[in-house]
Amino acid sequence: MTLDKNKHADFYKSMLRIRRFEETAIEAFSAGKIPGFIHSYIGEEAIASGVCGALEPGDLITGTHRGHGHCLAKGMRMDRMMAELYGKATGYNKGKGGSMHISDFSCGVLGCNGIVAGGIGLATGAAWGNQLQGNSRVVACFFGDGAMNRGSFHEAVNMASIWSLPVVYVVEANGWGISFSTRNAINLVDLSERAKAYGIPGVSVDGYDVMAVYEAAKAAIERARRGEGPSMVVCNAPRMRGHEEGDPQTYRPKDDIDKAKKNDPIKRYSEFLVAQSILSKDELKAIKQQVEEEVAQAIKFADESPYPNPEEALQDLFVEEK
Amino acid sequence: MTLDKNKHADFYKSMLRIRRFEETAIEAFSAGKIPGFIHSYIGEEAIASGVCGALEPGDLITGTHRGHGHCLAKGMRMDRMMAELYGKATGYNKGKGGSMHISDFSCGVLGCNGIVAGGIGLATGAAWGNQLQGNSRVVACFFGDGAMNRGSFHEAVNMASIWSLPVVYVVEANGWGISFSTRNAINLVDLSERAKAYGIPGVSVDGYDVMAVYEAAKAAIERARRGEGPSMVVCNAPRMRGHEEGDPQTYRPKDDIDKAKKNDPIKRYSEFLVAQSILSKDELKAIKQQVEEEVAQAIKFADESPYPNPEEALQDLFVEEK
């Protein structure tokens, strides 16, 4: 597949937005400005960027506890995301969700989810709703390799298969579920084999390669849009950092981490873009500049925003009927 | 595989015991003597008989809501089973379990289970316990084709696979989950394909053919006993009666039922035994006679047994420590 220059620029920008957002959030977290936990998407930027790059604006996604990348790639704003991480009133969720639960329904982000596999049922249900409404929307459902062992995964994927629902299951195979190696958790060399249990197509791609992810996702999304049902796209992308910030990864061989870092998907991609003369160094720099400005502005916004009024804790449970 | 005459006689007797127990229980149910529900095992006799015929005495099983056959094939007594169905004090479970929950731990029956897929986790855990104890016991875990879509199935089978547990998953593929056709519930022509999701062997056999079931089960059980891990044996055996007694099967084409009945596994097997001169008609008759006596005695026992004292309802919750 040959992609035009703009697509490449979009990919690069998307990946960089994620990387820089995460790096900045980690700094703020270390400085004590962000409560709770941070599961960074560093190293997996190509996955969300490639998949969301293949979606149409009306399409929907669900994210995970490691969900900042999903949100950004789908087009959410950095400032309101950062504010949400801070627990500020100006955050997407008014401070009620935090890092693991950011959502923006107006942007098609049905929510990140702190329960492993927690978004799979609802993503599949959204696809069902779309099918019933006869629209052509597709849902991309992100989850980790660890989530493939939850019963919720199994039940939802089976239902999507028998009802030919327009959903694409994107497995972010970073090789780990916290400290437990996926090699020990699943007795398969190629995780996409699991798709066979449901009679749906499954494919494995290099999750560090945004173009490979895009291509596989595009095929799966088009298939879904044609009404031919769900597919599974396994994106292999060795985890570059700890499970969450603060994880010393004592359980993991050092050279495994080093190898992952050496293959850094953004570094690789930018070198490729320049080497292939798709984008010049200056063009990349200009993109970087935009991203830096956005990040700086996001931190400023989050820093300066107020906390919600404590009494708001009791709001937003039920819709009050008029 | 050539089997000796005694093995055939055992199979025939086992299948007949199940058939006649069920027919008799159905009569008693129609006469209002049995409370609750009856999910008869008629048509599936070859499955439990073939599988349990391949087990050693110390091995364990778990059954389902359709579990009388599992219990009988594993060697449980008809009289105490029938008494349990009646809710009598002399029943295996003192009347606390009833049809869907009969168990006999001393006979290796860890219990039937009224929750679809409810026994899969505990069967797998029993296998884990056996593995830890270093004994060579195997667990045969029975469940229906409908149970394959429950999350509990998925989680437990995956765990059995990664830990190489000595358990054999026996799928009783009768084509239905109540009124819902398995063809509509699972997008696979051959259900044993699902085993691929876990990297374990899966095989499909004619569930009306006791010898085929035995052979497949034996291979799986031996493999498990050698410490090589779990397998899945799918036994295809079209349902001969309604889901439960009283089910008019309005949802099912009549010729589908007729076809199942025409292939009656016991009729087929007895004809085979005689045609191949393995057992004579007289020998079959003698077995029949024994079974009739056992059934008559079981009904008499159940009829004459007392109900439990009402206050016993409050016992057996916790083990009281001495």
Place this chain on the structure above:
Amino acid sequence: MREITYAQAINEALREEMKRDQRVITLGEDIGGIGGNFGVTKGLQEEFGSQRVRDTPISEDAIVGLSLGAALVGMRPVAEIMFSTFLGCCMEEIVNQVTAIRYMSGGQCTIPMVIRTANSLGRSGAAQHSGRAEALIMHIPGIKVVIPATPYDAKGLLKTAIRDPNPVIFFEHAMAYYGVKGEVPEEEYTIPFGVADVKRQGKDLTIVAYSLMVRKALEAAEILAKDGINVEVIDPRTLVPLDMDTIIKSVKKTHRVIVASEECETAGVCAEISYRIVEAAFDELDAPIQRVATADVPVPFSPPLEKYMMAKTEDIVKAAKKLMA
């Protein structure tokens, strides 16, 4: 007025709401082909098609999970979980997803979905088919809990549930489906949530009861009437929201209360209602509140055992006599 069964009332509510609003869909095990395990949805698939009335595999977690997703994109799913004991199979979806997502989102979305399920004590279903799960759900914020006793209430409340923009769980009772009949008007009506119904007026003693326990409370009231004890029976009908005003008004009149339910005794609905009565009307009480509930054991199969451990009419009568002594 015509009399119909509890099952028929629910069937009518579903049919009318599906006619009224194209977004209303329903899904669950066997609900299409045979109208559900209890025949409650009979005829709906013929009328509305197999898209809007969907038979599902045996996958309770996905039934609830998919309903949630469909609700988030604007449908109004009604999910059936055949027996309330099976709620354990989809508890995560209820606890962490259905009840949490709107709140976590800061109010961005609405989740107009209903989970219909059946309690089923009293039919020799044994431990795994005799659920009473209302207390578990009542403890989880973010879902309304409806538990009707009569065909009239069932129909009017189910219509309200389907129109509610929030998650609602609707507890039916398997013994009521064909065992309880009652007057239901031909004309359309709905019943608001949070409005208790005084099922019998009285002045000596208040019995708060819901679901099938209302019938037993009324039976007990008849028996007690013969001893000159004049019982008021109040059915809250919805546990969330809970109409304490009507209950407290009654307590202020009678000064004696029994709270009766088929649930397991410990940490259930009865305790909650009792707490709120004590909180709001401590000085009005002439005696401690009596709780009549089912013994804290799994449900046994054998009829004499099940009968023994269940909350019964006689238990209410006994508690009343103790209170009046």
Place this chain on the structure above:
Amino acid sequence: MREITYAQAINEALREEMKRDQRVITLGEDIGGIGGNFGVTKGLQEEFGSQRVRDTPISEDAIVGLSLGAALVGMRPVAEIMFSTFLGCCMEEIVNQVTAIRYMSGGQCTIPMVIRTANSLGRSGAAQHSGRAEALIMHIPGIKVVIPATPYDAKGLLKTAIRDPNPVIFFEHAMAYYGVKGEVPEEEYTIPFGVADVKRQGKDLTIVAYSLMVRKALEAAEILAKDGINVEVIDPRTLVPLDMDTIIKSVKKTHRVIVASEECETAGVCAEISYRIVEAAFDELDAPIQRVATADVPVPFSPPLEKYMMAKTEDIVKAAKKLMA
């Protein structure tokens, strides 16, 4: 006496019981490689090997299901469910299997298993990581419910739990693991179930509190002492069985009660304890029981929001002043 953390106390109990009895095994997510998400099981895998200390996939239903099966063949599994909100993922196993199988079998088998899990309100975990699930489990017959407040209680009760031939759920608290320290003897000891501990003697007012709420109750007692209000703090330590004797004895002395808990307010443990107090000591009460619990909403992420909706020391003080007024 030496002081250790709550986490260390649990670690020691596990280590000692695993040494004492070969049948004791433990399983859960990340419990081996890193000693669990909270480091509570640190060192156990090194000491006892990866067979007896098993890392599992993310499969809570199977963690509990397999534990049950292992218990049925004579092992003594201790399952860890990382956060108590995840109990929704294995609720069916708890409701219909673990708590039912012995009873359904007519007492044929024993199920010596423990489920360890962590409540975790108060650390910005937001709705899905701030569980308090004790009320849900308390309502289900067939499982003992243990919920210790101090390292001493945690160690002694966990040892008892592991030796108990029945299913036990053991609620720890993530904020206590390293936030609560206390004296724990070097010598072996166990604490029996069903024996409440008087954490502070007093005569004016009884506060019944458990888990992290004990600390807040003691803080409140200190504050109230300055106003001359002499508070007794009782920690039941186990909710099933529940030691009402000790509570009632205190009520008979103080005639005023606060029941305090971090759980969601409605239909929780506080209501149950209150009901039982009213039932047993109605005439001893000088005022309605006050309940101090957490607001009926999912837990919000932002610290000021979370702080606002949580049951706090100040809330107890306020309730006490109201009671004493």
